[in-house]
Amino acid sequence: MSAIITANLTKKYGGLTAVDNLNLTIEKGELFALLGLNGAGKTTTIKMLSCLIRPTAGDAVILGESIRTNPNAVKQKVNVSPQETAVAPNLTVFENLEFIAGIYGQRADSARKSAEVMSTRLGLGDVLGRKAKLLSGGMQRRLSISMALISNPQILFLDEPTLGLDVVARRELWALIKQLKKQVTIILTSHYLEEVEALSDRIGVMTKGRLVAVGTTAELIEQTGAANLEDAFITLSGGVV
Amino acid sequence: MKVFLFAKRNTKEILRDPVNLLFALGFPLVLLFLFSVINSAIPAEANSTMFAIEKTAPGIAAFGTAFFALFAGMLLAKDRTTSFLMRLFASPMTARDFIFGYTLPLPVMAVAQVCITFLAAALLGLPLSANTLLTVLVVLPVSVLFIGLGLLCGSFLNERAVGVICGAVLTNVVGWLSGIWIPLDLIGGAFKQTAVILPFYHSVEAAKDAIGGNFTGIIPHLIVVLAYAATVYGLAVVAFSYKMRSDKV
Numbered sequence: 276m277s278a279i280i281t282a283n284l285t286k287k288y289g290g291l292t293a294v295d296n297l298n299l300t301i302e303k304g305e306l307f308a309l310l311g312l313n314g315a316g317k318t319t320t321i322k323m324l325s326c327l328i329r330p331t332a333g334d335a336v337i338l339g340e341s342i343r344t345n346p347n348a349v350k351q352k353v354n355v356s357p358q359e360t361a362v363a364p365n366l367t368v369f370e371n372l373e374f375i376a377g378i379y380g381q382r383a384d385s386a387r388k389s390a391e392v393m394s395t396r397l398g399l400g401d402v403l404g405r406k407a408k409l410l411s412g413g414m415q416r417r418l419s420i421s422m423a424l425i426s427n428p429q430i431l432f433l434d435e436p437t438l439g440l441d442v443v444a445r446r447e448l449w450a451l452i453k454q455l456k457k458q459v460t461i462i463l464t465s466h467y468l469e470e471v472e473a474l475s476d477r478i479g480v481m482t483k484g485r486l487v488a489v490g491t492t493a494e495l496i497e498q499t500g501a502a503n504l505e506d507a508f509i510t511l512s513g514g515v516v
Numbered sequence: 517m518k519v520f521l522f523a524k525r526n527t528k529e530i531l532r533d534p535v536n537l538l539f540a541l542g543f544p545l546v547l548l549f550l551f552s553v554i555n556s557a558i559p560a561e562a563n564s565t566m567f568a569i570e571k572t573a574p575g576i577a578a579f580g581t582a583f584f585a586l587f588a589g590m591l592l593a594k595d596r597t598t599s600f601l602m603r604l605f606a607s608p609m610t611a612r613d614f615i616f617g618y619t620l621p622l623p624v625m626a627v628a629q630v631c632i633t634f635l636a637a638a639l640l641g642l643p644l645s646a647n648t649l650l651t652v653l654v655v656l657p658v659s660v661l662f663i664g665l666g667l668l669c670g671s672f673l674n675e676r677a678v679g680v681i682c683g684a685v686l687t688n689v690v691g692w693l694s695g696i697w698i699p700l701d702l703i704g705g706a707f708k709q710t711a712v713i714l715p716f717y718h719s720v721e722a723a724k725d726a727i728g729g730n731f732t733g734i735i736p737h738l739i740v741v742l743a744y745a746a747t748v749y750g751l752a753v754v755a756f757s758y759k760m761r762s763d764k765v
Contacts, residue, residue: 374521378521
């Protein structure tokens with residue numbers, strides 16, 4: 276079974292079409308990257324797929340459940356790490372993890388255990404008792420991803436996970452995301468081409484709300500006759516190399 | 517279950533912010549102390565009870581709950597602007613979980629604040645009695661009014677705007693129009709008429725009547741407060757539910 280199948284998924288804000296008839300299939304265990312310029316529709320797509328906003332038209336089926344007719348079932352199967360670092364600042368790392376596990380239905384003892392396991396797995400063991408607001412940007416982002424993973428989602432949406440991080444923190448997060456590959460289906464948005472190239476199995480390029488190309492890095496380069504992914508992306512985005 | 521987990525998280529967020537504690541506990545105590553100093557400076561022959569502890573303490577107790585508008589509004593606005601709320605909207609939490617989760621900790625904190633205010637007032641000469649407990653109950657709907665106001669502002673405004681409206685503006689409006697700083701009869705006219713239309717004066721009068729044992733006097737004031745509290749809180753619920761369904765958190 277595919278993880279995600281979208282059918283003419285569309286989102287309009289007044290006269291502006293943010294996502295235009297998106298037709299896309301993402302397989303289970305795949306790391307799929309959505310690439311696009313600002314305003315291309317990447318974040319809007321993720322918001323629709325995670326049931327944060329309703330599509331204007333079309334539908335998406337997530338692990339057999341429609342985002343239109345059964346958003347609650349979808350919410351149990353997916354989780355999101357938003358673009359901004361979405362953590363509770365005055366709660367400790369452990370409390371943040373325990374809280375999210377709890378609201379996804381884990382009992383108190385199970386939530387505590389999950390928080391311990393997740394913090395160890397994601398390298399947060401040494402800062403468990405520290406308030407989230409006192410962590411570095413990289414560690415906050417790590418916590419944010421841990422909070423998305425603690426509900427054991429089958430699909431994880433990572434919206435620009437390394438935005439604003441320094442090069443070391445970014446590489447650490449790459450290593451973390453590589454660890455997660457195959458265990459969970461990941462949909463990642465990013466502006467960083469080297470990140471997309473290093474992490475993704477397939478790439479979808481969005482321009483002005485439309486999906487203009489889908490394929491592996493090699494396929495996109497071949498399709499555009501470009502020398503590298505950056506040139507391929509610029510060509511697909513309507514720019515001049 | 518989820519609602520209690522969320523309420524627990526919100527309690528920690530509020531109580532772990534030292535600025536909140538300073539406002540919630542410090543400001544009413546400072547006011548109490550100042551009024552006590554003013555009262556002791558008034559010569560006995562003036563025969564004035566304007567700043568007597570029996571008059572000021574219930575007013576300060578009611579006024580102090582205005583800070584809960586700031587706490588509720590700031591917390592919600594911060595959750596919205598940092599995308600924390602977006603993360604939670606993607607979870608299986610319902611609108612009811614959110615609204616009660618934001619609300620529940622605050623009346624409990626308000627009761628604690630009012631009790632501390634009265635204990636401090638007792639040290640300054642206020643006799644504690646069953647009427648003190650009644651006053652705590654009377655102040656409870658006042659806190660709900662302010663919590664509703666905070667949630668209403670927090671649903672639409674950013675932290676900075678909430679800080680201005682629910683902090684500086686609201687505390688001044690409540691302070692002046694409730695009559696705790698200057699008795700409204702001394703000013704009269706349109707000022708008093710405006711104050712009587714709004715709930716703040718009635719919240720202070722209800723608290724004064726409660727502590728003074730004037731039980732029949734409480735009801736008319738409390739009815740005004742309850743009507744405002746129900747309306748404002750209802751509007752906050754509608755605003756939050758709208759925000760939850762809208763495209764922009």
